[in-house]
Amino acid sequence: MNHSEERALAWRDELRKSMKAKERTDIPRVHMPELNAEYRSHSRLEEVNLGLTAEMAMLEAKRCLDCANPTCMQGCPVGIDIPRFVKNIERGEFLEAAKALKETSALPAVCGRVCPQEKQCEGQCVHLKMKKEAVAVGHLERFAADYERESGNISVPETAEANNIKIAAVGSGPAGLAFAGDMAKLGYEVVVFEALHEIGGVLKYGIPEFRLPNDIVDVEIQNLQSMGVHFVTNCVVGKTISIKDLEDDGFKGIFVASGAGLPRFMNIKGENLVGVMSSNEYLTRVNLMDAASEDSDTPVFKGKKVAIIGGGNTAMDSVRTARRLGAERAMIVYRRSEEEMPARLEEVKHAKEEGIDFLTLHNPIEYLGNEQGRVTHMLLQVMELGEPDASGRRSPVEIPGKTELIEVDEVVVSVGVSPNPLIPQSVEGLEVTKWGTVVVNNDTMQSAVPIIFAGGDIVRGGATVILAMGDGRKAAKSMDEWIKNN
Amino acid sequence: MNKIVSKENFSANVIKFEVEAPLIAKARKAGHFVMVKVGVKGERIPLTIADADLQKGTITLVVQKMGVSSSKLCALEAGDYITDMVGPLGKATHIENFGTVVCACGGVGTAPMLPIVAALKKAGNRVITVIAARNKDLIILEEQMRLHSDEVIVMTDDGSYGTKGLVTNGVESVINREKVDLCVTIGPAIMMKFVSLLTKKYEVPTLASLNTIMVDGTGMCGACRVSVGGKTKFVCVDGPEFDAHLVDFDEMLMRLGGYRDIEREEMANFSNH
Ligand SMILES: Cc1cc2nc3c(=O)[nH]c(=O)nc-3n(C[C@H](O)[C@H](O)[C@H](O)COP(=O)(O)OP(=O)(O)OC[C@H]3O[C@@H](n4cnc5c(N)ncnc54)[C@H](O)[C@@H]3O)c2cc1C
Ligand SMILES: Cc1cc2nc3c(=O)[nH]c(=O)nc-3n(C[C@H](O)[C@H](O)[C@H](O)COP(=O)(O)OP(=O)(O)OC[C@H]3O[C@@H](n4cnc5c(N)ncnc54)[C@H](O)[C@@H]3O)c2cc1C
Ligand code: SF4
Ligand code: SF4
Ligand code: FES
Numbered sequence: 001m002n003h004s005e006e007r008a009l010a011w012r013d014e015l016r017k018s019m020k021a022k023e024r025t026d027i028p029r030v031h032m033p034e035l036n037a038e039y040r041s042h043s044r045l046e047e048v049n050l051g052l053t054a055e056m057a058m059l060e061a062k063r064c065l066d067c068a069n070p071t072c073m074q075g076c077p078v079g080i081d082i083p084r085f086v087k088n089i090e091r092g093e094f095l096e097a098a099k100a101l102k103e104t105s106a107l108p109a110v111c112g113r114v115c116p117q118e119k120q121c122e123g124q125c126v127h128l129k130m131k132k133e134a135v136a137v138g139h140l141e142r143f144a145a146d147y148e149r150e151s152g153n154i155s156v157p158e159t160a161e162a163n164n165i166k167i168a169a170v171g172s173g174p175a176g177l178a179f180a181g182d183m184a185k186l187g188y189e190v191v192v193f194e195a196l197h198e199i200g201g202v203l204k205y206g207i208p209e210f211r212l213p214n215d216i217v218d219v220e221i222q223n224l225q226s227m228g229v230h231f232v233t234n235c236v237v238g239k240t241i242s243i244k245d246l247e248d249d250g251f252k253g254i255f256v257a258s259g260a261g262l263p264r265f266m267n268i269k270g271e272n273l274v275g276v277m278s279s280n281e282y283l284t285r286v287n288l289m290d291a292a293s294e295d296s297d298t299p300v301f302k303g304k305k306v307a308i309i310g311g312g313n314t315a316m317d318s319v320r321t322a323r324r325l326g327a328e329r330a331m332i333v334y335r336r337s338e339e340e341m342p343a344r345l346e347e348v349k350h351a352k353e354e355g356i357d358f359l360t361l362h363n364p365i366e367y368l369g370n371e372q373g374r375v376t377h378m379l380l381q382v383m384e385l386g387e388p389d390a391s392g393r394r395s396p397v398e399i400p401g402k403t404e405l406i407e408v409d410e411v412v413v414s415v416g417v418s419p420n421p422l423i424p425q426s427v428e429g430l431e432v433t434k435w436g437t438v439v440v441n442n443d444t445m446q447s448a449v450p451i452i453f454a455g456g457d458i459v460r461g462g463a464t465v466i467l468a469m470g471d472g473r474k475a476a477k478s479m480d481e482w483i484k485n486n
Numbered sequence: 487m488n489k490i491v492s493k494e495n496f497s498a499n500v501i502k503f504e505v506e507a508p509l510i511a512k513a514r515k516a517g518h519f520v521m522v523k524v525g526v527k528g529e530r531i532p533l534t535i536a537d538a539d540l541q542k543g544t545i546t547l548v549v550q551k552m553g554v555s556s557s558k559l560c561a562l563e564a565g566d567y568i569t570d571m572v573g574p575l576g577k578a579t580h581i582e583n584f585g586t587v588v589c590a591c592g593g594v595g596t597a598p599m600l601p602i603v604a605a606l607k608k609a610g611n612r613v614i615t616v617i618a619a620r621n622k623d624l625i626i627l628e629e630q631m632r633l634h635s636d637e638v639i640v641m642t643d644d645g646s647y648g649t650k651g652l653v654t655n656g657v658e659s660v661i662n663r664e665k666v667d668l669c670v671t672i673g674p675a676i677m678m679k680f681v682s683l684l685t686k687k688y689e690v691p692t693l694a695s696l697n698t699i700m701v702d703g704t705g706m707c708g709a710c711r712v713s714v715g716g717k718t719k720f721v722c723v724d725g726p727e728f729d730a731h732l733v734d735f736d737e738m739l740m741r742l743g744g745y746r747d748i749e750r751e752e753m754a755n756f757s758n759h
Contacts, residue, residue, distance in 0.1 A: 195704050197523060197530075197570040234572040236704060240509050261706040265718060272711060272718065272737055274744040281707035289701070290527060297529035297554050298701070373740030420705070422723075 003073070006084050007066065015087055016066045029133040030060040037353035044292060044324040045209045048350055049113070049142075054094070057143040061090035064135045067126055072137060075124030078470040080104045082121060086140055098148035099155065101141060106178035106473065109149060109216050110203060111466050112142030114313075116344045120466070149219055156226050160187035165483060167253040168193060168246050169472075170237045170423065173201020174465045175257035175456025177220060178472030184227040186480050191251075192229060195236040198288060201259055203465070205288040206280075208317050210324070211347075238426035243452065253451060253479045256438065257472060260457035262418040266309070270367030271413070275301060275375040279308070279318045279414035286321055300325070303410025307331045307378055309364055310414035311341035312462075316348065318412045319356050330356050331406075335363040335383050335396040361385070361396065362404070367411060375411055380404045417462045427452065437461055444478035445471055453479050487567045491544055499551040500597065500626045501560045502536070508543030510535070510573050516605035517579030517695070517727060519598075520545070521703040522559060523570040529555040532700045532722070534598035535574055548597035548627070575703050576726050579693075583610040585667035588660050588690075589635070590681050592618035592653050594697060595673030596627050602670060602695075604634040612636050616656035618677070622647035653677055654684045666690050671730060672697070675742055679735035686731050694730035696721045699742060712738050 006012065033050040034040075040048055052060065064086045072082045081100055088097035101108040117123070117138035125134035148154055165188050169176040172194040180190045198204045200217045225231070235241065237258075246254055263278035265271055282300070285291040291300035306322040308315045311334035323330040332351070334341060337360050341348060352358070359380065366379040382402040389395035419436040431439035431448040438447055438454040445453045455471025457463055489506040496502055510520060514535045521530045537546035551557050562568065579602050587606050591599040596617055607613045615631045618641040625640055625647055632638050640648025641656045649656065653673070660666060661684075669692040671681040678694045685692040698710040698721045705723035712719055713734040719725065 195572065196702065197572070234570050235509070236572060236575070239574060240513060240572065242513075261704075263706070263708045265708065265711075267718065272713060272741065274741055278708040281701055281709045284701055284707050289529070293527070296527045297525070297558070372743065373737075374744075422705070 003070070003081055003084070004068075006081065007068070011091065012066065012087055015091055019062060021065055024063050024065055025127060025130060025132050027059060027063045029063065030056050030136050030139060032136075032139055034350075037350075037355075040210065041320075041323050041354040043210070044286075044321070047213055048210050051146055052139055052143045054092075054147075057089050057140055058092060060136050060140060061086045063127070064090070065126060071124040071126055072121045072135070075119075076121045077464075077466050078104050078473070080121070080141075082137055085144060086135065086137070089140055089144060094144055094147040095151065095153060097144035101144055102155075102157075105466070106181050106469050107174060107220055107465070108141050109145035110174070110212060110220070111469070112138050112140075112145055113212050114207060114344070115466050116464065118345045149216070154219070154223065156223060157181070157185050159185050159227050162189065162228075163187040164189060166191065166249070166251045167255070167479065167483075168251045169255045169257055171195075171201060171257040171259055171456070171458075172199040172231065173257060173259050173456060173468060174203060175259075175468035175472040176201065176255065177224065178469040179255045179257065179455070179476045180229045180472075181224055181227065182473050182476035183480070184224065184229050186476070188480075190229045192231045193235045193237050193241075194231065194233045196288065197233050199231050199233060205284050206314065206317070208283070208287055208321055210320070211317065236422065238422045243423070243427050247451060252483055253453065255472070255475050255479065256423050256447075256452055256454040256458055257456045257468070258420045258423050258458045260417040260462045261420045262436075263413070264416045264418060265413055266364070266415060268364060268366055270369060270375065273367050273369040273375040274373045275303065275369075275409060276367055276411040276413065279310070279314045279412050280417070282318055282412045283314070283321065286325070292325055301410050302326050303408070305329045305408045306410040306412065307333050307364075307406070307408045308412045308414055309333050310416070311336065311343055311360075312414065312416070313343050313347060314417075315414040316343045316351050318414055320347075320351055320354060322410070322412065323354055323356060327410075331359050332356060333359045333362050333364060333378075333380065335361065336393060337361055337385055340393040363396065363398075364411075365403070375408060377405055378408050378411060380406060417457075419458050419461060423458070435461060444482070445475035446478060446482065450482070487569065488571045490562055490564050490566050490568065491542070493562070493564045496548070497623075497626050501549050501551075503547045503549065503559075503562075504539070504542075504544045505547060505568060505571065506543060507545050507571060507573075510571070511538040511540055511543050511545050514538050514545065514574035515578035516581060516601045517576065518574030519576050519703070519726065520547070520571050520573030521575065521700070522547070522568055524555065524558045524562065525569055528558065528569060530570070530701060530703065531555045531559075532575075532697070532703055534601065536597065536601050537604075548600060550594055550597055550626070552594065572703070576722060577724070579605065579727060581605045581609050586612040586614070586665060587668045587670060588657055588666050589613060589615045590618075590653050590657050590669060590671040590673070591616070592673035592677050593624075595671070595677070595695070596631075598695060598697070599670070599672045600627055600630055600634075602672075603631060606670075607634045607636075614639065614660050616641060616653055616660070618642070618653035618656065618673075620644065652680070654680050657681060658684060661685075661688050661690060668693070669730075670695070675735055675739045678730060678733075679739070682730035682733065682735065692730035693727045694733055695726045696728060696733065696738065697726070698738065699744065712741075
């Protein structure tokens with residue numbers, strides 16, 4: 001059934017009529033219960049958002065007008081049938097709501113938590129046009145997915161009869177996981193190869209526990225395993241085995257989802273001082289290696305005056321981690337103003353509540369250190385906003401001669417990532433852009449080498465979980481067609 | 487999980503392991519390394535693949551006890567499993583017949599030098615290996631090196647074995663007596679720095695295999711970065727070997743010391759158990 005057929009169902013019609021639109025829009029938007037800011041800024045592993053209660057979720061769901069032309073769906077990159085899942089919550093059919101979500105999204109519990117909703121689904125909600133706050137689609141999505149998981153009634157999707165065709169995914173981030181799930185449903189024998197010792201990609205090594213608990217990702221992985229997906233960790237495709245080896249082994253299609261794992265630096269003076277590191281290094285130590293725990297062998301600096309350079313989600317995750325590891329002053333240094341920050345709104349809000357300093361319109365130009373080579377200061381250039389640039393955001397312009405020297409004992413550089421070059425370098429004939437992303441047909445995700453499909457950050461550069469997941473699903477569909485027609 | 491097939495003590499602090507890893511054995515070349523992690527909460531540490539046996543599907547690691555992680559590994563026995571192992575990583579050593587090659591190693595560098603010495607010899611080079619240590623007890627792998635070298639020169643700081651002097655004295659004596667086409671050096675950064683300064687003086691092309699701190703070993707974190715010819719390089723993917731004359735050893739030395747205090751603490755805790 002498509003959206004309008006679903007909408008025409010009797011129960012939906014009845015529910016819609018049960019309350020006036022005005023009454024619905026007059027309900028104030030739900031507040032996500034969260035841990036106290038002072039408490040949580042010392043608690044590294046507890047999730048900040050506590051989740052909605054069933055009553056809260058049902059009330060919030062009432063706010064949704066079940067629009068005939070739901071603009072919210074246009075804002076969702078994968079076009080989730082938002083009113084359908086929301087109305088199921090309103091009538092108390094939480095498992096139905098979860099089912100509706102899973103028809104489109106492979107990882108609703110994750111996306112409900114990490115999607116930049118204010119730019120996507122919620123950013124297009126009709127409420128905004130009426131000067132009301134958008135329906136809390138993300139919170140509701142999280143609620144339905146969590147409810148299903150916690151109910152123990154998690155549905156393992158049915159898989160078609162095994163077709164004994166082997167296909168591979170390279171990388172176990174959201175793109176690889178979504179692809180694997182869909183291919184398993186279609187009856188393929190799926191093997192996911194992962195370079196690290198953990199499955200989950202950025203969801204595990206990047207996004208911290210206080211924002212996305214590993215358990216949630218693990219449940220999804222177990223689900224895939226029970227559908228027959230096989231995972232091989234500690235295997236770097238292009239090093240341990242080549243794409244050619246995979247072909248020789250009988251793999252009929254290969255989905256490359258190796259992400260954008262290469263950290264960028266700014267190449268300024270003093271950037272190689274001890275105590276200056278990439279956010280990938282910092283977050284990998286803390287999240288993947290659990291370096292802040294007593295029983296971990298991996299060390300991590302616990303700086304007292306920590307500066308994070310950048311304004312994206314990675315920067316927010318790093319600065320809030322630094323705070324939790326005991327930083328007295330944890331700073332965001334960002335060259336534009338807060339308005340241009342690419343991070344999710346909620347993360348910026350949470351960071352502020354946790355006492356993070358925001359040095360916006362500042363840009364580091366040099367780091368200074370002591371005799372041991374440890375960073376002690378950063379020299380910041382003060383900026384102002386000029387004309388909009390190619391990205392449509394107002395560009396930062398230096399104010400000549402205006403600099404500031406600030407004490408730091410740790411700096412985390414979080415100015416973006418580039419695609420992982422390993423696969424692009426190791427496969428002949430693959431078309432790659434000057435940014436190192438793999439070129440694919442946007443409709444099919446197929447690359448210039450027919451057996452290779454690709455998606456997620458390796459195709460888009462640093463993007464989002466939902467886009468990576470959407471690519472994985474799209475690739476699965478078209479690879480299936482391609483294999484059948486070959 | 488990779489099974490340890492055999493264990494052999496080269497000395498109290500240097501242990502040779504043969505480990506099951508058929509895919510790595512097949513793909514590896516001289517100069518490649520693996521990342522090894524012992525225990526769920528273990529650290530990922532880089533170790534050079536010293537040798538491989540395709541028939542048995544095993545690789546050989548030669549490990550020197552340094553701190554917590556290498557000690558945990560060395561405590562494992564044949565039949566035990568290494569929790570995680572991934573590789574082969576890094577760029578393989580460029581091996582060809584250069585002519586006469588001096589391989590200068592010391593301390594932590596002796597173990598990773600072994601496969602390079604063997605490969606150079608196999609390619610037809612005249613290989614002169616210089617092994618250096620503070621005293622006789624710290625000289626390791628001498629016999630194995632002799633197997634693959636035309637000559638082995640042993641240097642000790644205190645003269646308790648071989649010739650008294652530093653690794654650089656050994657290298658210089660060779661340069662003074664015959665034409666050297668290439669020098670390869672692996673060891674503590676300070677040692678490589680001085681070898682590099684020496685060979686630069688004599689204009690002998692030199693490769694240094696850099697043993698920086700690593701976390702992932704796959705180019706993801708940048709912990710291993712060094713400045714080479716003024717450009718930042720990642721040792722795990724761009725290296726580990728670089729033109730020694732272009733490496734900023736002072737910066738590397740500084741970066742290696744980064745976690746020393748934390749590591750000392752961890753070692754103290756570990757020894758107390
Ligand atoms: C700290 C941080 C916070 C973020 N926060 C958000 C957020 O709030 N919301 C949001 O939507 N997005 C966020 N993102 C972005 C989002 O996580 C990514 O866009 C998404 O994970 C990309 O998915 P992917 O599957 O393409 O790649 P990844 O998740 O990067 O996974 C790629 C996997 O492939 C593996 N791999 C790489 N090369 C090989 C190889 N040769 N062989 C085998 N395996 C290989 C890697 O080890 C990795 O596990 C964040 C990113 C970071 C780093
Ligand atoms: C590419 C590469 C290949 C290597 N191959 C081998 C090998 O084949 N066999 C082997 O025994 N070792 C090898 N090493 C070194 C090995 O990785 C380190 O000895 C190990 O990481 C030490 O870990 P630890 O926890 O035991 O000691 P730590 O607690 O980390 O260190 C103990 C002491 O050793 C110093 N140290 C730590 N790491 C290094 C290093 N990389 N170089 C010099 N000093 C260091 C520390 O500063 C400290 O004082 C290699 C390193 C690299 C980068
Ligand atoms: S997947 Fe993301 S954008 Fe789509 S509805 Fe859910 S939260 Fe909104
Ligand atoms: S636009 Fe807003 S009110 Fe309309 S269906 Fe979507 S979420 Fe509900
Ligand atoms: S060890 Fe992480 S990039 Fe080299």
